[in-house]
Amino acid sequence: MRKKKVLGIICMLLIVLTGFSVAGCAPQEDEKSPDKTASLTFTTETLPLIDGATALAPYYELMASKMLGMELEEARQWVLCSKTDGAYENLIHDKVDMIFCSMPSEEQQAMADEAGVEFEMVPFLNGGFVFFVNKENPVDSLTIQQLHDIYAGKITNWSEVGGDDTEIIPYQRPNNSGSQTGMYHYIIPENEIMEAPTEMKIAEMGGIVDAVASYDNAAGAIGYSYYYYVTSMHYTDQIKLLEIDGVAPSDETIADGTYPLINPSYAIINAKTPEDSPVREILSWLVSEEGQETAREAGYVPRLSE
Numbered sequence: 001m002r003k004k005k006v007l008g009i010i011c012m013l014l015i016v017l018t019g020f021s022v023a024g025c026a027p028q029e030d031e032k033s034p035d036k037t038a039s040l041t042f043t044t045e046t047l048p049l050i051d052g053a054t055a056l057a058p059y060y061e062l063m064a065s066k067m068l069g070m071e072l073e074e075a076r077q078w079v080l081c082s083k084t085d086g087a088y089e090n091l092i093h094d095k096v097d098m099i100f101c102s103m104p105s106e107e108q109q110a111m112a113d114e115a116g117v118e119f120e121m122v123p124f125l126n127g128g129f130v131f132f133v134n135k136e137n138p139v140d141s142l143t144i145q146q147l148h149d150i151y152a153g154k155i156t157n158w159s160e161v162g163g164d165d166t167e168i169i170p171y172q173r174p175n176n177s178g179s180q181t182g183m184y185h186y187i188i189p190e191n192e193i194m195e196a197p198t199e200m201k202i203a204e205m206g207g208i209v210d211a212v213a214s215y216d217n218a219a220g221a222i223g224y225s226y227y228y229y230v231t232s233m234h235y236t237d238q239i240k241l242l243e244i245d246g247v248a249p250s251d252e253t254i255a256d257g258t259y260p261l262i263n264p265s266y267a268i269i270n271a272k273t274p275e276d277s278p279v280r281e282i283l284s285w286l287v288s289e290e291g292q293e294t295a296r297e298a299g300y301v302p303r304l305s306e
Contacts, residue, residue: 038066038294040285044078048279051080051087052100053178054205055229056265059125060100062298063282063291083205084178091268092117097279098269102127102226105181106190118271123264124286126301128227128249129182130261132209132239134218139163141243144260147187150222153194158220171208171223172196179205179225186261206234213238226263227254232299254301264303 042048047068052060057079065075082090087099088108092115104112104119112119131147133139139162142150149155150170159165172193173180184190202208208223213236225234227249230241241249245260253259267286273279285291292302 037069038063038285039290040067040281041069042067042278044068046278047078048097048277048282049080049095050098050100051082051090051096053084053087053102054081055127055178055226055233056100056125057081058228058233059265059295059298059300063286063294066294067282084181085176088112088176091119091270094270097273097277098267098282100265100267102178102182102263102265103185104268105176105184107176108181119268120271120273121266121268122283122286123266124291124303125265125295126254126303127263127265128254128259128261128301129179129186129224129263130227130230130249131222131224131242131244132212132230133222133242134212135238135240136219137163137240139242140240141246143245144187147244148192151183151188151193164219166220169200169221170194170196171211171221172201173205173208173224174201174203177205179208182226182263183224186263205229209234209236209239228300251301265300 047064050060050064060079061072061076064070064079065072068075068078070078080087080090080096084101085108087096087101088104089111090096091099092108092112103121109119131142137158139158142161146155146161150161150168151172155161156168157165158168172183175190183193202211202223205225208225209230212218212221212223218238227241230239247253247259249259249261254262267283269279269283287303295302
């Protein structure tokens with residue numbers, strides 16, 4: 001019996017016992033059946049083993065529901081959501097066939113190199129790396145250089161960037177999380193970022209949003225994540241997204257590339273995957289009009305132009 005079959009049986013038992021789905025990381029509200037099945041179809045026995053990041057789970061869960069011809073909640077039982085770090089480890093150790101994530105961290109790439117695994121990465125969505133502050137913070141815009149200096153510990157008070165005389169509380173995420181990898185890639189190298197105390201390094205993706213939204217010192221807090229996650233998966237009106245270099249993140253500015261921190265999302269496989277593998281059929285489907293329409297349906301910004 002395949003591992004995913006066992007996973008499905010376990011999940012179904014847990015759903016019966018607890019009333020919750022445990023396979024996916026996406027929100028449960030407003031779920032509906034896919035509007036149509038995909039032209040590329042699988043059974044639960046033939047669907048490749050899929051894993052990925054929290055922020056991309058709504059996409060690959062919807063993809064699975066179309067390809068399996070199942071309702072979304074049922075299809076969630078046949079994919080994993082081990083978060084970015086866990087998904088990369090699973091791919092490197094051949095526990096899954098493909099993952100949906102942002103770029104690998106230096107540590108994840110080194111782990112792959114040591115294991116003799118070469119990543120083949122296909123970009124299929126456009127996203128934005130975003131920064132946010134509490135809604136009461138009067139600062140609406142920062143430059144990339146100012147963000148660098150905040151996280152390097154050179155700018156420590158909001159008054160230095162046009163705000164109130166309030167200490168800046170710069171939250172971070174753990175190494176090898178997707179958002180921390182984005183931070184090192186877009187804003188500041190790992191060797192330049194200041195060391196964050198434990199209470200300011202938030203383990204969960206939603207936790208950094210909650211901290212900026214409601215922490216006792218939230219007026220001084222700043223955090224970062226990915227556009228889709230903070231606008232769709234963990235939305236709160238207690239934060240506001242900052243303009244970066246004068247451009248606000250939006251579907252339009254991410255689609256047309258004017259937002260300066262564009263973050264592609266990737267479907268990633270082992271480069272040694274055979275050419276006739278169904279995994280490669282999925283890669284082709286992702287960048288087809290049908291795959292990109294699925295991105296729109298799930299609320300993401302497609303990779304292909306309209």
